[in-house]
Amino acid sequence: MLYINGTWRTSGEKLDVINPATGEVIESIVTGGAEETEEAIAQATEAFKMWKNTTGVKRSNYLATVVKLMRSRSKELAETITSENGKPLADAEREVISAIDYLEWYAEEAKRLYGDTLPASHPDKHLMVLRQPVGVCAAITPWNFPLSMITRKIAPALAAGCTVVLKPASLTPLSAIKVFECFHEAGLPAGVVNLVIGPAAEIGKVMTASPDVRKITFTGSTRIGKKLMRDAADTVKKVSMELGGHAPFIIFEDADLEEAVTGVLMTKFKNAGQTCISTNRVYVAESIAEEFGALLATKTAELTIGNGMDDGVDVGPLINAGALEKVAAQVEDATENGGKIIAGGKVHSFSGGDGYFYEPTVIQYANEEMQIATEETFGPVAPIFTFQTEEEVIEKANHQEYGLAAYCYTKDLGRGLRMMRELEYGIVGINDLAPIVIQAPFGGIKESGIGKEGGKYGLEEYLEEKFVSIHMK
Structure with a gap:
């Protein structure tokens, strides 16, 4: 369904939403295109x-x-996420909590849009800086976090005084519809939030070309982000881009191996590795690489694969057939270039239906010749690289293009501080597998993005400064 100017649209071309765990159609929904997007804007x-x-x-x-409405529907929201995305229900429940937390945080921040009074250079002048909303914002959100990515963008926009046109991922539109049902029931004025579901290229072209859209906020691939930036340049829009990642996870010889293994398991296999901050390269000190690899392989083999709706499932399906093929191709390439599979390594099938499952996989003896060393995997594959010195691993870990998230495990405080400074990433977790919190900035550097989401930093992305000088006579 589409939601434009406070009204639901129930007629138009239909889109089938597929459950990636079973291959079954969950629901068929109405879509729109250029005309509906123009109207929404x-x-x-x-x-x-x-x-x-x-x-x-x-x-x-x-x-x-x-916030109250979403809390009352938490169970329904989580089940919707799992049905269209595939992630285990427990992970979907945590996403719902996160989505609500962003709304609650920015509900409070809406009261705190402070300006500044500046010291004047002349006694007969009064200088001020006003912070005002950017204007109409076009938000494009991904399928891997179909609920929390929506509120992380819409909440600060609305708090700042902006209005929004949202285009969610066509693979997971049902979560967006549920959120907009809450906006509608909350009585937001017509036109403040608008939902357009349909072809990404067609809708995106209208959003970037429109002079009335003053900001584009996007989470997705670097390739698409670059295109949106190029197209938005014609009208000099403000942009926030949360793009691809290729996170290194560095483990020094003094690290607690049990904690490090847990860190890799959680940052690699949650959501089947389909997050932009998922570990992509595991760098282990050469002296402990064999021991670490054996322990990680054992723990990985214990993970339960299955339909996210079932109890006890740790790893759900990949989002579609294309994602499955990409993961399988990277694993094949790694083995052809000297990698040794010590856990997983193949497509997984079970009696639950025609889903897109790949076994959680660990590859020992990874090297820079493999595709997985430079290309984002977005799947449950952990390649183990080795290093000898701190300087060597810093050089290897700092990806030429990506700079979103990095992890480092060590008991040496000085080393941890050095790594904090030297790792070229927007987010760094030192002995921390979950560095993302509502009040902190989320975003990357280099080709991993522009701008930040979360905390006061996310609010600033929807504001612009206006300087006012008053000459007092």
Whole structure:
């Protein structure tokens, strides 16, 4: 369904939403294209005239109402995520909590859009800086976190006084529909939030070309992000891009091996490795590589694969056949270039249906000749590389293109501080497998993105500064 100017659209071309664990059609929904996107932008533009002047307290109250509605529907939201994305229900439940937390955080931040008074250079002047909303924002969200990525973008936009046109991933649109049901029930004024589901290229082209859209916020591949940036340049839009990653996980000889193995398991195999901050390269000190590999392989083999709706499942399916083929091709390439599979290594099938499952896989003796050393995997494969010195692993870990997240395990405080400084990534976890929190900035450097989401930093992305100088006579 589409949601434009406070109204649901129930007629138009249909899109089948597939459960990746079973291959079955969950639901068929109405889609739109260029015409509907243009209408949504027009309605958001009109609504902005009112919404930007709505008090921060009132915007906060709207968001707080959405928080209550989503909390009351937590179970339904989690089941929707699992049915269309495939991740285990426990992980979907955590995503729902995260999505609500972003809304709650920015409901409070809506009251705190402070400006500045500057010291004047002349006694007869008064200088101020106002912070005002950018305008209409076009948000494009991914399938791997189909709920939390929506609220992480929409919540700060609404708190700042912007209006929004959202284009969710066509693979996972049902979560977006559920969120917009809550926006509708909360009574947000017509046109403040709008939902357009349909062909990405067609909708994206309208969003980037429209002079009324003043900001594009996107989470997805670096390739698509670059295209959106090029297209948005014609109207000099503000952009926030959270793009691809290729996270290194570095383990020094003094690290606690049990903790390091747990760190790799959690950062590599959650969501079947389909997150932008998933570990992609495991660098282990040469002196402990064999011991670490054996322990990781044992723990990996204990993970339960299956339909995310079933109890006790650790790893769900990949999102579609293309994702499965990519993972299988990278594993094959790794073995052809000297890698040794010590856990997993093949497509997984079971009686639950025609899903897209790949076994959690560990590859020993990885090297830089393998595709997996430079290309993002987005799947449950952990290649183990070795190193001898701190300087060597820093050089190897700092990917030429990507710079989103990195992890490092060591008991040496000085080394941890050096790694913190030297790793060229927007997010660094030192002995921490879960460095992402609501109040902190999330985003990368280099080709992993521009701009930040989360905390006060995410709010600033939807504001612009206006300098005012008053000459007092």
